[in-house]
Amino acid sequence: LVLLIRLTSPGEAVYRQQRVGLNGRPFTLYKLRSMVADAERDGPVWAQQNDPRITGLGKFLRTSRLDELPQLVNILKGEMSLIGPRPERPEFVAQLRERIPHYDLRHLLAPGLTGWAQVMYSYTSSVDEAARKLEYDLYYIKNHSIQLDFAILIKTVIMVLRRMGR
Numbered sequence: 001l002v003l004l005i006r007l008t009s010p011g012e013a014v015y016r017q018q019r020v021g022l023n024g025r026p027f028t029l030y031k032l033r034s035m036v037a038d039a040e041r042d043g044p045v046w047a048q049q050n051d052p053r054i055t056g057l058g059k060f061l062r063t064s065r066l067d068e069l070p071q072l073v074n075i076l077k078g079e080m081s082l083i084g085p086r087p088e089r090p091e092f093v094a095q096l097r098e099r100i101p102h103y104d105l106r107h108l109l110a111p112g113l114t115g116w117a118q119v120m121y122s123y124t125s126s127v128d129e130a131a132r133k134l135e136y137d138l139y140y141i142k143n144h145s146i147q148l149d150f151a152i153l154i155k156t157v158i159m160v161l162r163r164m165g166r
Contacts, residue, residue, distance in 0.1 A: 001013075005032060015034075027079040031070055031071065032066065034055060034059070035058055039053040046092070071113050078110075080111050081111070082149075083114055085112065085140065095127070102138070105137075109140075114153070116136045116152055
């Protein structure tokens with residue numbers, strides 16, 4: 001995959017991005033690059049459905065969720081867990097915590113490769129959608145258990161097999 005990314009678009013194959021993790025601590029998240037190399041030359045922008053910055057191969061990587069594979073390194077480093085609220089970028093966290101009550105509660109657990117909000121709600125690209133997704137994160141934080149984690153894993157596998165990524 002790394003070679004395919006390098007052959008189909010200029011730039012690094014593994015993308016590094018600052019995210020906010022457990023207790024609000026920043027960490028570097030790893031992903032396979034799915035957008036053009038200079039996708040945010042004018043600053044951070046919410047990704048959108050049918051985003052023109054996504055490369056042809058990037059669309060496949062996102063729908064198959066293969067772009068998330070390098071986050072296994074984040075899990076091994078203890079920065080993420082397999083299941084939990086997805087980590088967000090510091091720029092968006094600052095904006096969302098000002099506009100959404102209790103937004104920082106999602107940082108009470110380590111961020112996850114997959115989570116309840118990811119399997120129950122569509123991709124978000126606005127503050128209103130982020131507020132709705134937060135409801136699912138808070139439900140997970142309040143109710144996390146082995147049974148709920150297992151249900152999330154099953155739903156994630158189904159989503160991956162059906163290529164229901166964003």
